[in-house]
Amino acid sequence: MAIIKKFKAVKKNPNHLLGIQDLSFPEVSKILDEAKTFIKLNKSSSKKIDLLRGKTQINLFFEPSTRTQSSFELAGKRLGADVMSMNIVNSAIKKGETLIDTAMTLNAMHPDIIVIRHQDSGAPNLLSQKVNCAVINAGDGRREHPTQALLDALTIINRKGTVQGLKIAICGDILHSRVARSNIYLMNMMGAEINIVAPKTLLPHSIEKLGVKVFTDMKKGLDNCDIVMMLRLQNERMQGSFLPSAREYYEYFGLTPDKLKMAKKDALIMHPGPMNRGVEIDTNLADDINRSAIREQVELGVAVRMACLKIYCQSI
Ligand code: ASP
Numbered sequence: 001m002a003i004i005k006k007f008k009a010v011k012k013n014p015n016h017l018l019g020i021q022d023l024s025f026p027e028v029s030k031i032l033d034e035a036k037t038f039i040k041l042n043k044s045s046s047k048k049i050d051l052l053r054g055k056t057q058i059n060l061f062f063e064p065s066t067r068t069q070s071s072f073e074l075a076g077k078r079l080g081a082d083v084m085s086m087n088i089v090n091s092a093i094k095k096g097e098t099l100i101d102t103a104m105t106l107n108a109m110h111p112d113i114i115v116i117r118h119q120d121s122g123a124p125n126l127l128s129q130k131v132n133c134a135v136i137n138a139g140d141g142r143r144e145h146p147t148q149a150l151l152d153a154l155t156i157i158n159r160k161g162t163v164q165g166l167k168i169a170i171c172g173d174i175l176h177s178r179v180a181r182s183n184i185y186l187m188n189m190m191g192a193e194i195n196i197v198a199p200k201t202l203l204p205h206s207i208e209k210l211g212v213k214v215f216t217d218m219k220k221g222l223d224n225c226d227i228v229m230m231l232r233l234q235n236e237r238m239q240g241s242f243l244p245s246a247r248e249y250y251e252y253f254g255l256t257p258d259k260l261k262m263a264k265k266d267a268l269i270m271h272p273g274p275m276n277r278g279v280e281i282d283t284n285l286a287d288d289i290n291r292s293a294i295r296e297q298v299e300l301g302v303a304v305r306m307a308c309l310k311i312y313c314q315s316i
Contacts, residue, residue, distance in 0.1 A: 015315045016128040016135040017308055019144035020185040028150070028189065034307035035154050035300070042078070042302055052081035055112040055313050059085040060102070061138065062093070062118045067273055067298055068138050068147070072115045075305035081112075081313070099123060100130055107131040113313050116140075134312040142176050142237060147308055148272050149182035151301040153190060155293050156227060158300065159268055164191035169222050169263070170212075171197040172231030172253060172280055175204050176238065179272045180231055184210050197221030199253060201242045218253055222262040230255050230271045230280050246279045255281045260291075268293050 013022060020028075041047060057076040061069050069085065076083040086106075088094070093102055099118070106114065113134045116124045121141030128135040139145040156163050168187050174180045174196055187194055194212040196203070208214050215221030222228060233249070243249045250256075255269065269285060269292040277283040286292055 013128060017146055017312055018124050018128060018135065018137045020146045020149050020182045021144070025189055028186065031150055031304065031307050031311060032154055032157065034310060035303040038303040038306040039300065047078050048080060049078065050080045051310055052076065052079040052313055055081040056110065057081045057083045057309065058106055058111045058114045059083065060114055060116045062088055063139065065117055067301065068117065071301045072138060072305050075302050075309055079306055079309055081309065099126065103127050103130040113309060134315055136308055136312055139178055142178050144182045145178040146182050147304055148179050149186040151297055151304040152183055152229070152270060153186055154300045154304055155270065155297050156268070158296065159293055160226065163187060166226040167193045167195065167224060168227040168229060169195040169197055169225040170229045170231065171218065171221065171255070173202045173233045174198045174207065174231070175202045176234035177231045183229065184212055195221045195225065197253070199243065218259050219262045222259060225263040225267055227268050227270060228255060228260065228263055230269070232274060232276060232280060250279050254279060255285055257282060257285065260285065270294065270297060272297065
């Protein structure tokens with residue numbers, strides 16, 4: 001309950017992309033429409049345009065990232081911005097500098113946009129109050145990961161034509177997942193029906209209040225679904241033991257051909273990555289190009305981040 005109340009307390013701020021909860025349906029549509037225009041550019045032989053020429057983008061990643069950081073870096077460069085990715089390991093943060101001091105230091109260099117990932121929920125909101133530029137949340141603690149949900153929506157639209165009316169199962173470590181939360185907000189807003197599938201220990205208290213159906217039996221949760229969205233076990237956020245073993249988890253909550261049979265014949269498999277093969281998902285299913293949209297999620301992620309950089313660089 002406390003967790004959900006905290007999410008509701010987040011303030012709307014149109015100049016920053018801090019969470020899906022802050023966005024209206026027209027704002028989401030604008031981002032997705034912009035993103036669609038970049039899909040073709042990203043496939044062409046000349047991928048660079050001048051749109052953000054003269055703008056400075058700083059990527060500030062306090063947590064490890066492969067996809068999101070490289071995707072934001074490429075997105076900024078393709079739009080012509082000067083992109084600097086801070087090397088946190090060699091920065092003053094390691095010498096004890098606070099987030100606010102880091103923010104003030106970066107602010108003095110007049111960036112136009114800061115992309116931040118942080119282990120603490122709410123860190124991007126705090127940063128946005130201290131700097132003069134736009135801030136994009138690239139994942140904060142277990143709270144939100146808005147660009148992941150937006151790229152998931154774009155992937156679904158690309159494959160299924162719409163999100164409206166689809167039945168989406170979000171499966172795995174819901175408790176610690178910012179991807180799950182952003183997707184619940186977004187898919188709900190876009191008119192999908194959402195099933196949450198997880199062991200009891202990985203379910204947030206009162207999650208059904210977010211407008212989802214809850215299942216602890218994966219086969220029941222996948223019944224007749226159009227989309228099967230798997231999540232990574234967020235071991236780095238687990239203190240103590242949430243699961244008996246990875247093997248048992250795979251047995252009951254890993255996506256296997258047998259469990260997938262419960263979903264629609266043409267159900268799409270998604271995963272935000274990084275994946276733990278043989279723990280969250282059967283390795284052949286992950287690579288099955290007819291069923292899995294996992295690579296497409298990465299591809300469309302660049303287009304979504306280009307759209308967000310364009311819109312928010314111009315918002316301040
Ligand atoms: N890459 C996603 C995130 O940063 C998913 C994950 O790490 O499991 O939240």
